[in-house]
Amino acid sequence: MPHRNAPLTELGRLRLARCIVEQGWPVARAAERFQVSRTTAQRWARRYRESGPAGMADRSSRPHHCPGRTPPELVRAIVRLRMRQRLGPVAIAARVGVAPSTCHRVLVRCRLNRLAWCDRATGEPVRRYEHPTAGALVHVDVKKLGNIPDGGGHRLLGRAAGKRTSQAHRDRPRRIGGRPNLGYGYVHAAVDDHTRLAYAEIHPDETAAAAAAFWVRAVAWFAARGVTVQRVLTDNGACYRSDAWRALLARQGITHKRTRPYRPQTNGKVERFNRTLLTEWAYRRLYASEQARRAAFEPWLHWQNHHRPHTALGGHPPISRCTNLPEQYS
DSSP states (O other): OTTOOOOOOOOHHHHHHHHHTTTTHHHHHHHHHHTOOHHHHHHHHHHHHHHHHGGGSSSOOOOOTTTTTTOOHHHHHHHHHHHHHOOOOOOOHHHHHHHHHHHHHHHHHOOOGEEHHHHHTTTTTTTOOOSSTSSSSSEEEEEEOOOOOOOOHHHHHHHHHHHHHHHHHHHOEEEEEEEEEOOOEEEEEETTTTOOOOOEEEEOOOOOHHHHHHHHHHHHHHHHHOOOOOEEEOOOOOOGSSSSHHHHHHHHHHHHEOTTTOOOOHHHHHHHHHHHHIIITTTSSSSSSHHHHHHTTTHHHHHHHTTOOGGGTTTOOOOOOOOOOOTTOO
C-alpha cells in the first residue's frame, strides 16, 4: 500500500502510464502534470508496457539475490546450539565464528531470540494452547511448602537465629538427620484453562483422600461460578493414580488426562499459578509464623481471581472471562 503522502495511488499510476504509452505524452510533461520525477514516470510507463494495469500494484522490495545472506548450514548450526544448549548470541558466535549481531539476527528470524519462548527442558519453541470454553479442561497440581516456625524462620531472622526458632513450632517437630523437621503444607490447586480461575486449599498431606476431598469442593466451587468441569489434567502423582481418584471422577462423569512423565510443561497453567503463588503470597512478605502466612492465603486468592491483571487475558482478571455467573444479568 502507498504511504499517506504518496502522490500516486494505483489509479494515478495507471493514468500516468496511459498518458505516456497510449497518448504519446513526453515523459517530462507527464511527470510535471502528475507532480512526480521523470524516473518515477519512466518506471510506471515501463511496468505498464510489461504487465498492463496489473503492473501498477506495489511489489516487494526484497532483493532477488542476497549474496551476503548467512549460509543455510550456518543458520542450522546457530539454531542447533540455541535449542540444544540454550546459549546466547555471544556464546554461539564464539563457537560458529561469526559476529554476535549475525547470530542475533538469525535467532530473531527463527523466532528463537527470547529464551522465554523456548521450552526450558528441550529448547524447542513453546507451543501454547487454550481451550475455547470454561470447564473444558482444569489443571490440577500440588505445591509443597515448608512450614514457618513460630517467631519466624531464617528468611526473617537469619541462618543462626533461624536454627534456634526452628524448634519453636507448635506442632511437635520430628528430627531427620539431626535437624528438626517442622513438616510441610501442601497447596492443592485447580486452575481452569480458559478463564484462569483458580481454587486452592492447604492440606497437611497429598494423599489420595486429601486430593479427592479437595476435588469435590473444587468442582462445587467452579459450579457456583457457572463452570461445569468436563476434563481434568494432572501429573502422575500417586494420589492421581489411586483408585479413589479414579472412582470419584467416574461418578462425576469427568475425563481424566495425565501428563507425559517428566513433562510438567503440559500442565503449564497450574504450574504458572504455583510460581505466582510463591512470589506473590508465600515469599512476598517475611511472616512471623505459619499461621500468619496461611491467614493471608484466602485474601490473596480472592485478589488473584478478581483483581490481578493477567497478561494472557489482555490485562484483565480471570473473573472477567466468567460470563455466566449467577444473577449476572438480573
